[in-house]
Amino acid sequence: MIEKLAEQLVNLTVKQVNELTVFLKNKYGIEPSNSFLEGKPVDSLEEKKISEKEEKNIFNIVLKSSGNSKLSVVKLVKEITGKGLKESKDLVDTIPVIIKKSVEKKEAENLKNQFENIGAEIELK
Incomplete structure (x- = not known):
């Protein structure tokens, strides 16, 4: 069951992903997180260190x-x-x-x- 769900999610179009995002937000109050950068999870402390290095x-x-x-x-x-x-x-x-x-x-x-x-x-x- 999980494999089928994962396969369905991976094969969604951009439009379908946007619709899913709106649906999850409206129905369950779930909003997407911005903690992913290029598909890899990023620790907020690591994000802060990266931005400090870039700024200085x-x-x-x-x-x-x-x-x-x-x-x-x-x-x-x-x-x-x-x-x-x-x-x-x-x-x-x-x-x-x-x-x-x-x-x-x-x-x-x-x-x-x-x-x-x-x-x-x-x-x-």
Whole structure:
């Protein structure tokens, strides 16, 4: 009996599937789930991880700590932002602070490495 039902379901046309969906919804309150992706069940946590990976191509660079070499960090902030020396120092003095917004992943990682090489702590958000 189950095999026959499965065979009938597999052989339904798109129109018949739509009609079955409406019937099940109206008669029994059953609505289709969107938890299937390309015929494979997808865990909602896994779906969330996939979407987070896809979304994170743009980052804000946040200075968390200037470390031991504050002057070097100020100079690097000045170079990156194009601000003056005083403005760059003021930024570094207001930690945590966003140094640069909307930076592509490759550039963000490069800048993070530059800051970490001089002892600063950076977070990519």
